[in-house]
Amino acid sequence: MDKRKYLKIISMAAAVLMAIIFFAGIMSSITLSLSNFKVDFTEWKRHSHASAAQNIFKNTEKPINIILYASNDLDANYPELGLHRQNLIRLLEKIQSYSEGKITYSLKNPEPYTPAEYEAQDLGIRPFPDLENTHNLYFGASFSGGEGKKFVIPYFSVQRQNYLEYDISRILAKLNGAALPPIGIVSFGGDISDWQLIKKIKQDYPLVFIDSKMPIIPQNINTILVFNPQQVNTNFIYALDQYIMRGGNLILLIDPYAEAVAQKYPYTKQNRNLLLPLLQKWGLKMDENTIVADTNLSRPAYQTALSEPENPTYLNLSAQNMQLLPEMGNPWPRLTLHSGGALKIEHPQSNVTYTPLLFTTDQAQTLDADIVKHSSVQDMYNALSEAKSRHNLAYWLEGRFDSAFEQSLVAGTPLAQEFPPFLAQSIKPARVLVIADSDFAADNTWNLTGYQKKATVFDQISSAANADFILSMIDLMSGNQNLADLKIKYLINDEKNIAEQIYAQIFARQEPTYRDIEKQLKDLQKDLNAFQKKLNQKETAMSLLKIQEWDSFNRRQQQLTERLKALNYTIGQESTRQMNRIILLYTLIFPFIMLLSVFIIVNICKHARKQKNLRIINE
């Protein structure tokens, strides 16, 4: 090669290299200095931080160190995790800047067989395999503050991305020294220690399981949670009464029909709720035989099954059905109740304020509890009461209560000296939250992941914010106002994909027919059962006529089942057709109409210009 040419190539290559370095240098230095100015360009303000979270970040007093263990090849294996990591790093950068350096974060790449990997494993960061199953990947974090306090998020699940700010803020508040008084738990529906709600509370507060036969509740317990009180011992009623008289905080979940307990112990009869007289004394009443139904709020038993009929006693409450106190902050995205009762104020106490927190629409009806326990959804619809009104599902009571007892239970006995003195009225303002549904806290009401033994609170995927609501009430009662204000902005399962939306739209058009066939099928099944029962009991003798009747029942049932299947198939087909129409419309028809119009306009302009030029030439 010619020496000059060679030199020219070399100098060109050097120039290109210089240009690239120049590009990279300028871009990285400028963009690095500007990386903290971000605008949230979403209608739902997904990337904006709640003021409560910002307060936690800003008011950090003690140094906190966050170590994020994220494998470098996370994006290459799981792109959605890569995006999630990007959002997390953005959040950590913001936290660092809000806290003015008091909270620092560092990033570690736990490569296989390196000290970083062993460190991550020792901390409890959960490994998961890469796509080719050759090595482990990590995506978790450890948070450490002064006094050796340490918290770990073992894995940042994509399905829990709506909880990112919430989870981290709670941990930072704890490291910053939020007050964590003990919380007492009393359950009458069997062992609930493996419930996800309990795990959630345990993550933040020391838990004390209280024996429901105890005549005294230790006063160091800040808040006491009572689940589904059944067969309550008088001692315990007295203990609870005196706890409130001493200014205690109580969260009471009572229920006309505790489904979670009924599922766990199907053959055990549910007893009468003996705490109700105590409640009545405090001015609140719940009818044990009545369940609230609201067709405007109802949802299917399984949220994802569209063809499942909506259960009128399964209620999804939104912001319109909540009236929270100012100190409780913004409403929650959704709360779910399963066959809850109605609370009413009756003979209110003068020193207590009553605030209905959760309520139905004005069109709510009621049902007999026995029908809900033993009948199908269709029967529930048939048995709905005529009267429609708004029912309150949860109440917040605050003030100085009068005792339900006239004297100490142990008055006049040698035990009297061992007990604290009897109080006839609260010596300090007490707070009571009553929710007329004990299933409110049960796993299958709000947690999509259901019961998993090894699941941590960071694996929970909520279909409703029930557990967060209860935890927020505990925060409020414990004086952790900042934590009580923390809320998630949206629920991940609220987001339907386009195919589901199309299916729902088409299903809505066919719903009356679908429900009608379903009802016919259920009626037929009932008739069939009755006919079979008669035959079994030999009330009617088998005859040719009976055989024909039996045959006609079966044929009719088969026809209806076929019709239902055909309808399902039609809805599926119609959805597919609709999707194909969308593809055709937006890929070909609309763009080509637009292109054709522009083509015509351009040609008309061209023609006009040509004519004009011709005219000028002619002139």
Added chain:
Amino acid sequence: MTKQWQTIFKKETLAFFEGMQAWVILSAYIVLSMFITFFIGGFFSLNNAGLFSYFYFQPYILAFIIPAVTMRLWSEERKTGTLEFLLTQPIPLLSIVLGKFLSSWFMCLCMFLLSTPLWLGLNLDFEADNLNILSGYIGIILVAGSFCALGCLISSFCSSPAVSYLLSLGILLFFCMADFTSAFQKLHFSPIVENKLSSMLNLEYHYQDIITGQIGTDNIVFFVLIIILSLGLNTLSIEYKRN
């Protein structure tokens, strides 16, 4: 100067639409984009309130389409010999560069306009986060701008449109996929600096920030800097040729 770049802009834009090139490019873009949106981007199986399926693959689609727009801007002038004529006109060089760049960017805007029925349709029938979609459009406009600027720069180096297309395609694809993480790992920076540097130079990082609705000054500056630096180098390379 305003009038001069406008003249060049008009000339180039009309040249696009006079022949079949613009129509072919527009049709190819919309068919390819929609095919990828529906069949690869999982339009129906994702929550698409922010039209994520459409925006996600746009840099790759644009890496194929934009070289076809920019390939002829300078190389054809050189091939047909009109470059000398153009450079002898009493027009500032920057106006010529700007006019050519803006005409190619305008062509991209026309391409994106063809996808707006999808945005409208989403609003009519489904849940849409319009602000997020707007942010996505800002993202693709910025990506298109930087690709057009780079395409113009590469075109100024080549005398054949075909070579210009292939070279632009290669460079733009490299630009889309470039991940400097391993390069920075070798420099033994701390993981945070490593992560920051590699993400700051990563187009995907900036683009994903924008399409997920978190527009930041760093993202905008990244794309604007590419445009400015590319156009500056473009002007220098033409200046070099003129001299």
